[in-house]
Amino acid sequence: MKQSEWEIKWNDSLSVGVVEIDEEHQKFVGRVNDLNQAIVECRDKAEVERLLDLMLMEATHHFWHEQQLLVKWKYPHRAAHAAKHAQLTAQFDRVMKEFERADVSFTWALKGLHIKQLLVDHLLHEDMKYRDFLRKQEHSSPVSGKQSARKRVQASVRCVRGDERSNNKHT
Numbered sequence: 001m002k003q004s005e006w007e008i009k010w011n012d013s014l015s016v017g018v019v020e021i022d023e024e025h026q027k028f029v030g031r032v033n034d035l036n037q038a039i040v041e042c043r044d045k046a047e048v049e050r051l052l053d054l055m056l057m058e059a060t061h062h063f064w065h066e067q068q069l070l071v072k073w074k075y076p077h078r079a080a081h082a083a084k085h086a087q088l089t090a091q092f093d094r095v096m097k098e099f100e101r102a103d104v105s106f107t108w109a110l111k112g113l114h115i116k117q118l119l120v121d122h123l124l125h126e127d128m129k130y131r132d133f134l135r136k137q138e139h140s141s142p143v144s145g146k147q148s149a150r151k152r153v154q155a156s157v158r159c160v161r162g163d164e165r166s167n168n169k170h171t
């Protein structure tokens with residue numbers, strides 16, 4: 001299979017420094033590449049729709065997860081970030097309706113690419129803002145004998161996982 005020249009390659013500049021979120025973002029980049037590939041190969045509308053649905057379903061879950069962590073980290077712009085997620089979700093609904101109505105392949109391919117670009121732009125611009133916040137926290141916290149912000153973040157992620165495990169045990 002010929003590799004698409006639109007393929008996004010994951011690299012460290014895309015990392016927000018939190019393993020759990022990086023894993024979800026990496027998965028998203030994989031979905032974007034699958035979608036690009038399907039459009040480049042002119043696969044049928046049903047297949048492109050399937051890939052879009054999958055990407056949007058995972059994005060919705062990811063937004064929720066990210067918002068939980070932004071609250072936990074006391075990110076000062078968490079409300080604005082959540083509002084951007086809500087705005088994106090509303091845009092997806094609108095563009096998906098246009099996608100469903102589009103009957104010319106060129107039109108629905110453009111709709112698919114539009115949704116994908118909205119998500120990529122969010123990752124590159126909005127998510128990077130909280131990455132910068134976490135980095136600043138790390139650099140401003142005293143080093144001697146205290147946990148760095150990064151370690152606290154990782155510890156809080158482990159806490160969330162631990163909570164999930166103990167919840168599961170009790171259910």
Ligand SMILES: [Fe+2]
Pocket residue numbers: 025062066123127
């Ligand atoms: Fe994100």
Ligand SMILES: [Fe+2]
Pocket residue numbers: 063066081085122126127
């Ligand atoms: Fe986000």
